[in-house]
Each structure stands twice: as structure tokens, then as C-alpha cells.
């Protein structure tokens with residue numbers, strides 16, 4: 001069966017806005033897409049993503065993200081934020097995208113996209129947990145189901161955009177694949193425009209879930225600060241996350257209230273994240289010039305004066321950049337007295 005037909009297979013349930021035969025008990029209000037219909041739609045999108053070479057399966061970053069993700073899922077279960085029906089029916093799977101832009105997004109059916117660009121700017125597991133907890137909460141709170149249910153008239157357009165991307169992909173595997181992902185990302189960001197209330201709810205629930213899972217609230221605060229700083233300087237669209245999750249003054253006020261009572265100890269160095277973030281930056285294909293610059297970074301005169309964590313990340317990035325450039329390192333010079 002063709003891709004277009006598979007995608008269209010999800011159409012009737014989606015277009016009916018939740019009346020998927022009535023075989024399943026509905027979780028929420030009328031007008032919400034049922035979990036089954038949402039999962040079907042998500043599966044159709046996931047099939048495309050699996051095929052896409054820009055969604056990567058890197059064992060190191062994958063295991064790191066998976067560890068954070070599993071802890072969040074466990075936290076959501078403990079807090080009762082993950083209803084058993086959704087737990088069972090949805091995929092709860094994160095796709096790692098090679099894209100350099102800073103973004104993470106929730107897709108229907110418990111699928112999530114996480115760009116290497118975002119992994120490349122986090123400093124701690126807690127920061128990543130704050131973003132993933134927020135995205136997870138858009139799904140557990142049925143925000144996507146509500147949007148798709150409410151916008152049932154627009155849903156055929158949404159499906160059509162995906163079909164167009166899928167057809168282009170099947171005609172021209174290289175150009176088409178990029179188009180398909182672009183189309184899906186556009187859907188995630190434009191069609192699924194969460195309301196301000198939904199954003200605040202995802203902040204509140206996500207914060208509770210990450211705290212339950214044992215992540216430090218500092219991560220929530222520092223990620224927010226990072227987004228605020230980026231919002232002031234981002235003119236070239238490197239932070240699509242900001243467009244889909246605008247930092248309203250209400251969200252900022254909520255966040256400040258949440259952490260006011262906390263006395264936050266200074267953050268320690270999260271070595272694993274330092275290295276994973278360096279790896280994500282290199283694997284996001286920043287281009288030959290940037291890779292060369294990173295490969296040469298440890299040889300810069302001021303390198304030794306940088307903080308230790310920064311140097312560790314830069315050394316790892318340099319080694320990986322050389323591998324990407326297929327440059328063999330210069331012949332090793334062992335310090336005298338070292339075993340050979």
C-alpha cells in the first residue's frame with residue numbers, strides 16, 4: 001500500500017473529531033480525538049520519520065535521552081499524570097532529529113521530535129528533562145487531541161500536507177525526505193498551535209513531573225533563562241522552539257513563583273551532559289568550516305584558561321569533528337615514560 005493511502009487511512013477518524021466508531025471508551029470531553037484515532041495519526045507520521053535519514057539512531061545520545069525520558073515517564077505515572085489507557089495505547093517514543101535548529105515537539109499518539117540542536121545547548125540532564133517534561137505534558141493533558149478535535153475542519157488540510165510530503169518523498173528520495181520533514185515540522189508548529197493556557201498547563205504539569213522524577217528545579221529555571229536570552233537575540237530563526245512555545249509574561253511569572261521558595265544550590269558540572277551536548281553539536285552537521293574550527297579549538301592559545309568542563313567538551317568535539325572530516329589525527333606523541 002502506498003504511503004499516501006496509509007496516511008489517508010488515518011483521515012476518517014481524524015476528520016470525525018473523535019467519533020472513531022465508538023469502540024473505545026473516550027477519556028475526555030466531547031470533541032477530543034480518541035486515543036486510538038490519535039495513535040493512528042501518530043503512527044502514520046512515525047512511519048515517515050523512521051524512513052527519514054535525518055532522524056538518526058545514535059547509540060550514545062539515544063541512550064542518554066532515553067534515560068531522561070524513562071525517568072520522566074515513571075514520574076508521570078507516580079503522580080497520576082499518565083492515565084493507564086494512554087500509557088498503554090501511545091508510543092511514548094522520542095525521535096532524534098539531526099536538525100541544528102533548537103526545537104522539540106510533541107506529535108500525535110505519543111511520538112516526540114527532539115533536534116540535536118536542542119541537545120547541543122543543554123548543560124544538565126535537568127534542563128533536558130524540563131523541555132521533555134513540558135512536551136510530554138502536552139500529550140498526557142490531551143492538548144493535541146483537543147486541538148485536532150476542535151479543528152476538525154482543518155484536519156483534512158493537515159493530513160493533505162503530510163500526504164504531499166510523503167508523495168514528494170517517494171518521488172525523489174533525497175529532496176523529498178527533507179520536504180516531508182519540513183512539512184511535518186510545519187504541522188507540529190503551525191497546525192498544532194497550543195493555546196496560552198495549554199502552555200501554562202504543560203509548564204505546571206511538566207515541572208511537577210520532572211521534580212517527581214528527581215530532576216533538579218534549577219534545570220527548569222536555567223532552561224527558561226536560556227530561552228529568554230535567546231528570545232532577545234534570535235533574529236535568524238535558530239530557535240523554532242520559541243515560536244511554538246512563546247514565553248509569555250504569564251509563563252515567566254508562573255515560573256518565578258514556582259521557584260521563589262526554593263533555595264537553589266549552585267549547579268555542579270554534569271559531565272555526561274557536557275560530552276553528549278558536544279557530540280550532538282558535531283553530529284548536527286554544522287558544515288566543514290565549523291567542524292574545522294572545532295577540530296582546531298584545543299590548539300588555540302587561550303584553550304588552557306577555559307573552565308575544565310568547557311575544555312572536556314571541546315576536546316571531545318575536536319576528536320569527533322576530525323572523525324567527521326575523515327582527518328586522521330597527527331601521529332601520536334606519547335609523553336615520555338608512558339607505557340607504549
Ligand SMILES: [Zn+2]
Nearest residue numbers: 194199202245
Ligand atoms: Zn508547549
